[in-house]
Amino acid sequence: MKTLLIAINAKYEHESLAVWCLNAACHRHHITTKVQQYSINDSMQRIWASILEETPDVAAFSCYIWNRELIVKLIGDLKKARPECTIIVGGPEVSYDGSEKEFHPIGADFVVKGEGEERLPLILRAIAEQNLNHAKEILEKSVVCTKRDYASPYTAEYLKRIKDRIAYIESSRGCPYRCSYCLSSESTKLEYYPVEIIKEDIRKLVNARAKVIKFVDRSFNVNEEHSLKIWDFIREFENERITFHFEINPDILTKRQMDSLLAMPAGLVQLEAGIQSVNPKTLEAVSRVMKVEKAVENLKTLMSKGNLHIHVDLIAGLPYEDMDSLRESFNTIYQIGAHHLQLGFLKLLHGTRVRREADSHGYKYRDYPPYEVIENKYISSAEMLEIKDIEEALDRTLNSGRFTSTLKYLENYFAEPFYLYKGFAEFLKSRGRLYQPIAAAKLFEYLRNYALQIDGINKLELDSFIALDYACSIKNTVLPEFLKDSDVKALDVKRLLEKIPDFGWKKEYRKRFMVLEGRFPTKMEGKITAVENRIIVDTANIDPVTKRADIRPYGIFTQD
Structure with a gap:
């Protein structure tokens, strides 16, 4: 039986971790599978032809917000071309109540919700034995998936592919927090994998010349001892051309963790911190537990040494966050001086509490992926468009890393940083260039022309x-x-x-x-x-x- 595990990534430089974890799980059960990787930038015809040429007996798709619409088309077409092919679909975009009603009619035979490492091998064995009823029973009985052992996904085939690309790794699974907009909040527990095994996998990825090793752990620093063991270990690779990426909760960083990070070799580590809002009512509504002042203070301290690349997140469209509140959140987070400030927009994902509570906050959002907010009780669609414009100006300037000195200088001419980017967005928009490609030299010229209009410059x-x-x-x-x-x-x-x-x-x-x-x-x-x-x-x-x-x-x- 020929089984394909199919991943369609957001970019070529990304390499899906999920399909390789499933591949490792199947191999532990002596079930042969083949991983097929694509990106959403590949043509539909290329992906379609490549899958058909493999003549699979089973095709298993990993479904996310960035590839759902493409996968829906592929499932339908594949079922028409090879009706005998069993189609399995899993991933975050099917892990919600009622997803079967959407995926069965288009051709999916099995919808796997939640983690698949234990269930997928059992389902494949049942299919090979032509015992489809037993395969369906496996989906219905969650008790078969109580065991979670770590199996390294980094096969020789994977390691050949990862040179100069982004490798993902997890040293734990689950999240201790319950943020209402995040699917990880639906997980039942937080488990850590043995550090020594994770170290072995890190070494494999470094030796394979990955460009970035990105830990997908939610709130990496929750467990002090676990984080310190890994942070101490990666110093070994300071002379390699490698960067390690961690998502942290900055307000709970301990002194030992702060000291460890401040002692990192320059450029070895980049940190991502999701503050999301500084409005207490907003944070409470989405169950985001954070001491904002402490988070900002710690991030400023980490920025002061200049050895860490720091990325902070802000979400527009959260409950109780109107335009004035968002502006305050922006200005507060901006003070950190982070290298990258991501002004994102709330996505009402399937299976999240914020989506279930959408009516109580008057949410209107896109019916298709990524289910982005259009408006709510607190912020209008026109204001949301204005924030989109500011995000575009922010990404072109601050987040590009090209205008560091100029922006720092221009901040002196504005009451708030928010208005600096709002003004530049309006400037570009008035010239019809806000959402258009702009060459780097031309963008410098536009920023200069905008700044020359400022009084007293x-x-x-x-x-x-x-x-x-x-x-x-x-x-x-x-x-x-x-x-x-x-x-x-x-x-x-x-x-x-x-x-x-x-x-x-x-x-x-x-x-x-x-x-x-x-x-x-x-x-x-x-x-x-x-x-x-x-x-x-x-x-x-x-x-x-x-x-x-x-x-x-x-x-x-x-x-x-």
Whole structure:
């Protein structure tokens, strides 16, 4: 019997963990399966033809919000082309009451809800024995799935595929929290896998040259000892080209955990912290247990060292969060200074409490994946569109990592950071470019033109930071065309650097170094504390956290 385990990922660089866990579980039961991986960017025809060419007896699909509509089409087409093929569907998008009524009519024979590692092998064995009634009994009896042993999903085949891509790993399963918008809140318990086995798998992924190893554990730092053992272990790989990603609850970080993170080699770890809102009534309504002030304080401390890449999350559309409340949440979270601020939108997922309670908050949301909020009692659809515009401006600027110095400078001209991004969104929209592709150099020009409209703006200071960000992020030592008429100058690096004793000028340094002459003020609490007139950019020396070129005041550089 030929069984395909089919994953359709959101991007090529992602490699589904679920199908490989199922593959490992089946192999433990001596059941042969074959993993087929695609992405939603593959054509429907390519995926369809590839599956048909395998002539499967059983096709098992892993269904998520990003691939549900595609999988629904594939199931229907496959059943018509190969009616004898048994079709199984599982994953978050079928793990809710009544999903069978949606998937059986289109051709699915079995709908597996919840975890599948124990049930899928039993179902496949029953199908092989042509005992379909027993297969259906397995689905109905949850008692067969009480055991949860760890089987490494990282086969030789998997490891060949993962080079320069994102690998997912779980050292625990389940979540201790009950956030009403999250499917993990429906899990019954939190279990940890043996740390020594997880270490072995980490080593496999590092050796296979994965680009990022992303832990899918919810609230990784809940168990202090567990987290510290893994954090201590990964330091071993500081000289490898690898980054480890963890989702944390920042308010419960212990001193030992804080110390461990602050001692990490630069660029080895990135953290994601979901604060979601700072409105107490909102957090209570969604059962989000968090001490916001402590969370913000801890994240600021973690940012201060400069060794960690930090990503914070905010959700628009939560209960009791109107526009004023969202603005306050945005401004509070923005103060952390995180490298990435994700302004997301509530998704009313199947099986979540917030979806069950939708009527009580007047929710209107899309009927199709990802079931995103349109409006509710507290925020109108027009306001939600305005927030979408701000999200777009935020992603193009702050989250791109290209405009760090310019944005920090521009914040001084706005009462709140929220209005900086709101204004830029309106600026781009007025020119018909908000949701259009924009080349990097052109985006710098748009931000400059927007900033030049601000009352009191100092053109020389603005252009100085624009030029600095351009050089640091694009790694280009030539001023962009739109700054050719600016008072900011790119000085002759050969003439300057040749004067430095024992520097040893080389002609390739023209493409490596850039000396900008302008005005670069440092402001604290609205007051200028220092001004540099010359900054040197070294495009060969890249910050492992921000991926930006190194900068130093020219005077300090010459002394060094």
